Amino acid sequence: MSDQEIRVNFNELPNIGVLSAQVPDNILEGLNAAVDRILEEQFKNSEPMNRNLLGHMRHEYKLDECIPLLESFVVYLATLYDQKWNWFQSLDENYNTNVAKSLKLHDLWVNVQQKHEFNPPHEHTGIMSFNIWLRIPYDLKEEEAYFPQTSGVSRTSKFSFHYANLLGQHSNFMVEVDKLHEGTIVMFPSKLNHSVNPFYTSDEYRISIAGNLRIV
Amino acid sequence: MENKVECRFEELPNLGVVVAPMPSNLLQTLKDRIFKMATDEFKNEQDVRDRLFGHVDREYSLADLIPQIEPFMLELVKEYGTKWDFPYNNQTFKGTGVMRLTDLWVNFQKKHEFNPPHFHSGVLSFALWITIPYDIKEEEAVFPTISGGIPRTSKFSFHYSTITGEHWSFSLPVDQGYEGTLVLFPAKLIHSVNPFYTSDGYRVSVSGNLKFEIQ
Numbered sequence: 001m002s003d004q005e006i007r008v009n010f011n012e013l014p015n016i017g018v019l020s021a022q023v024p025d026n027i028l029e030g031l032n033a034a035v036d037r038i039l040e041e042q043f044k045n046s047e048p049m050n051r052n053l054l055g056h057m058r059h060e061y062k063l064d065e066c067i068p069l070l071e072s073f074v075v076y077l078a079t080l081y082d083q084k085w086n087w088f089q090s091l092d093e094n095y096n097t098n099v100a101k102s103l104k105l106h107d108l109w110v111n112v113q114q115k116h117e118f119n120p121p122h123e124h125t126g127i128m129s130f131n132i133w134l135r136i137p138y139d140l141k142e143e144e145a146y147f148p149q150t151s152g153v154s155r156t157s158k159f160s161f162h163y164a165n166l167l168g169q170h171s172n173f174m175v176e177v178d179k180l181h182e183g184t185i186v187m188f189p190s191k192l193n194h195s196v197n198p199f200y201t202s203d204e205y206r207i208s209i210a211g212n213l214r215i216v
Numbered sequence: 217m218e219n220k221v222e223c224r225f226e227e228l229p230n231l232g233v234v235v236a237p238m239p240s241n242l243l244q245t246l247k248d249r250i251f252k253m254a255t256d257e258f259k260n261e262q263d264v265r266d267r268l269f270g271h272v273d274r275e276y277s278l279a280d281l282i283p284q285i286e287p288f289m290l291e292l293v294k295e296y297g298t299k300w301d302f303p304y305n306n307q308t309f310k311g312t313g314v315m316r317l318t319d320l321w322v323n324f325q326k327k328h329e330f331n332p333p334h335f336h337s338g339v340l341s342f343a344l345w346i347t348i349p350y351d352i353k354e355e356e357a358v359f360p361t362i363s364g365g366i367p368r369t370s371k372f373s374f375h376y377s378t379i380t381g382e383h384w385s386f387s388l389p390v391d392q393g394y395e396g397t398l399v400l401f402p403a404k405l406i407h408s409v410n411p412f413y414t415s416d417g418y419r420v421s422v423s424g425n426l427k428f429e430i431q
Contacts, residue, residue: 048361050359052363053362053363056358056359056367056369056410116411118330120368120385120410121408147271147272147329149263149265149266150268150269150270151265151268151269152269160333162375162383163383164381170333170376170383172333195332197330197332198330198411200328
């Protein structure tokens with residue numbers, strides 16, 4: 001029974017996933033400008049979003065003024081998502097509409113996360129949601145060294161997706177968010193559970209932009 | 217119309233968790249051991265962090281107390297089995313298996329530390345709260361404007377699938393009223409512990425796993 005006699009196929013059973021991409025520079029510039037203004041004003045003129053969110057953070061604010069800047073980009077990403085996983089078709093009958101042609105960016109907000117704050121496992125409203133990392137203030141290696149004895153991989157500061165595998169068991173996929181993630185977006189089905197763990201090694205803000213695409 | 221509608225609400229079968237007080241003599245045995253551990257500044261204790269997911273600086277074995285704690289835990293396992301017919305008849309191995317308490321440890325959780333969603337080895341597991349250093353109302357006031365109105369700071373949460381496959385959470389609002397109380401749950405049931413913010417004291421809990429010893 002040598003290696004050459006055995007022919008095997010490993011078949012991954014179909015499932016949907018998450019999409020990640022680089023955000024175009026002009027959009028990043030607009031988002032950064034909006035965030036800079038919020039920070040310069042020390043949050044005084046911004047509309048809090050906390051009551052609509054599960055984040056255990058002091059500073060979360062609406063970014064409605066950036067919706068026109070971002071909408072066509074995120075709707076385009078949603079169409080790419082659908083091309084890859086053909087997922088919207090399965091939703092069409094639920095909503096009696098063409099989901100792919102009906103998506104609009106409905107909610108947009110900024111999360112200004114401080115040291116020790118967290119976002120417990122939660123889901124969003126809408127069909128597709130996304131997260132854009134704008135500023136990551138820590139070094140991931142320093143974060144991972146904060147609890148060095150933990151079994152397996154340290155989870156401080158990480159963004160995690162929680163989902164059921166093909167056996168129905170709850171599984172976890174971590175996005176190891178570090179400075180290289182600045183300017184990147186991850187798009188996922190709104191009902192995909194996810195969470196953000198606290199970070200410990202910086203007193204600066206970790207800033208991300210989040211939004212939901214809904215059928216309009 | 218209200219009086220004409222007759223309906224019945226059927227909850228589809230599922231497992232659950234058992235909440236019970238720890239007998240006072242066993243609780244005292246654990247407290248004495250844990251108190252001595254702390255007063256001896258944790259010297260000569262077996263560090264078990266490399267076997268656990270907790271992002272917690274102090275977690276130590278209590279294996280020496282297994283013979284004393286095990287009989288009560290096995291009684292609770294019987295109660296669990298009577299209620300939910302779990303663990304199911306041993307379908308994963310041939311022969312007979314005897315349930316044993318195989319792992320027992322103590323967690324000293326400090327302010328800002330946490331335990332991410334995880335599960336345990338074994339068939340059934342438990343968490344027993346020994347000391348809760350904060351007031352839950354003060355904890356809930358740290359982030360007062362959460363969606364849904366119920367902050368999750370400091371809470372112990374179970375994460376599970378509903379009958380439609382959605383992920384839900386069920387949080388225990390662990391406060392000082394939980395001291396001396398334990399929760400027994402299937403070892404594979406995902407759970408997590410959120411950070412607390414309003415005390416510099418240790419939140420002390422004891423955990424354990426029950427496994428089949430195949431004979």
